[in-house]
Amino acid sequence: MKRITKFMNALMEKYLPDPYIFVAILTFVVLVLGVIFTDSTPLDMTIHWGNGFWGLLSFTMQMVVVLAAGHVLANSPLFKRILASIAKRIKSPSMAIIIVTFVSLIACWINWGFGLVIGALFAKEIARQVRKVDYRLLIASAYSGFVIWHGGLAGSVPLSIATEGHPFQNIMGVIPTTDTIFTPYNLFIVIVIVLTLPFFNRFLMPKEEDIIEVDPVLIKDEDIELPAPERNFASLSERSYLITGFIGLLGVTYLVYHFATKGFILDLNIVNTIFVILGIILHGTPQRFLAAVQDAIKTTGGIVFQFPFYAAIMGMMTDSGLASVISSWFVSISNETTFYLFTFYAGGLVNFFVPSGGGQWSVQAPIMLEAASTLNADYAKTAMAIAWGDAWTNMIQPFWALPALAIAGLKAKDIMGFCVLVLIFTGIIISIGFLLF
Structure with missing residues (x-):
């Protein structure tokens, strides 16, 4: 395993470009595929690209806030002491990898936005306390918990189809979360990953001579200058x-009202509200809070200028019909036994080009639900297969790694060697889950 890990890291270090170059290559690939496999011309694909460019604008702003607000919260004196206190109890690199992975998995199952930020912040604090831990693997472990988000409480597909008036209600009706998130096959996948992935990541630890410890500059604790x-x-x-x-007081009162009237529902806006209000309270004065914001906003540049390019790719995929072509191909090779498995793989492939759970569902649902009806397959399980495909290939999609990388001060190629192996490992577990049940 150490040899495989070393090989994958060397491969990614040599060939994986910066996320901006990666998205530029994806743009070219999708444009060419759209011309070949649909009736779109190069001009049509260019128009689809331009029309979609700002399609994720509101989501981009949400991600900027979740990253900046997480930074602000982490830099508050109380939060620093809490993270440091927990991190000091971790005595070895092995324990560091296991604990970070476990915390990230649980946090992402509760809410993906919360998990992405908390996992990376926790990993960074552990790097301050534990010597001889590979910083790349530590951050990759924090990011790896993201693989289960769509099988968790904030999964956009299961929550969407459980909502009255969702776009496909006339086909599948309203499906409660007891038929998606809390089904035996979904719980099997989640539990097995939660119990095994921390130890799998531990086995990815490089040999001592290959360990790359954190650059002290990345974790230097600087007091906010006022x-x-x-x-x-x-x-x-x-x-x-x-x-x-x-x-x-205003923020806390609203949050109490929200949870009292709507139950424990965490969407991205509520997570951001919690982060911002806690950041304001824990920094004590507006001056300290605003200084922390000024420092945090520096880390959001990658999100601001790369997310629009993914939105443009999504526009090409959906408006040209290329996403439908890909989905239909997987359907054509499926039967009653393999349908859910190939739906999962189709979801994983489409996720490369449409890195938005809700956007991907709107693209794939018409084809997959029609196929499910033909094969007499379960609509809810079909939806969850797409959802798990969306979550699975996030492990090698730099789009979602940007927040964690910004917090850690690393590049995508630093962690992707580990993430490829996580992709393979979790892919086996998820595939077994859809075949056994």
Whole structure:
């Protein structure tokens, strides 16, 4: 395993380009495939590309906020002490990898946005405390928990089809989460991954001479610099605990109302609200909070300027019909036994080009649900096969790794060698789950 890991890391280091170059290559590939396999011309594909460019604008802003707000929260004095206290209890590199993976898995099962940020922040704090742990593997382990998000409480596909008035209700009706998230096959997949992936990641640990420890610059704990206080209204208001108390009370009151009336529902907006309100409260004064925001926003550049290119790719895939062509091919080679498995693989392939769970569902659902009807297959399980495919290939899709990489200060090629092996391992488990049940 150590030899395989070393080979994969060397391969990724040599051939995996920067995420921006990666998305440029994907754009070219999709454009060419669209011309070959659909009736679109190069001009048509270009128009689809331009029309989709801003299709993920609101989602991009949500991701910017979740990353920046997570940074702000992590840099608060109390949160620093909590993370440091937990990290100090971890005594060995092996334990560090296992614990980080487990925490990330649980957090991502609860909510993917929460898990992405907390896992990376926790891994970074452990790197401060534990010597001789491979920093690349530590961050890859934090990211690997993301593989189960679509089988968890915030899975966009199961939550969508459980909502009255969803786009495909006339075909499949409203399907409760007891028929998706809490089914035996889904729980089998989740539980097996949660119990085995931490130890699998531990076996990916390089030999001692191949370990790359964290660059001290990446984890240097710098205090936020604040201007000298002055005796005027502007300075006094910026250092006012009263303003923080007012905004904090407002935010907490709303959150209590939300959970009291809607139950424990965590969408990305609620996660962001929690992060922002806690950040405001824990920094104490507006001045400290705003200084932390200024520092955090530096890490969001990759998201701001790369997500639109993925939205453009999604536009080409959907408007040209290429996504439907791919899905239909997998359907054509399926039978009653293999349908769910090939639906899962189709979801994994389409996810490369449509890295949005909701967007992918809207593209694949018409084809897959029609095939399910023909084969007398279960609609709910078909939906979950697409959902798991979407989550699975995130392991080698730099799009979703950007937040964790920004927090860690690493590049995609630093962790992708490990993530390829996680992809293979979890792919076997998920495939078994859809074949056994």
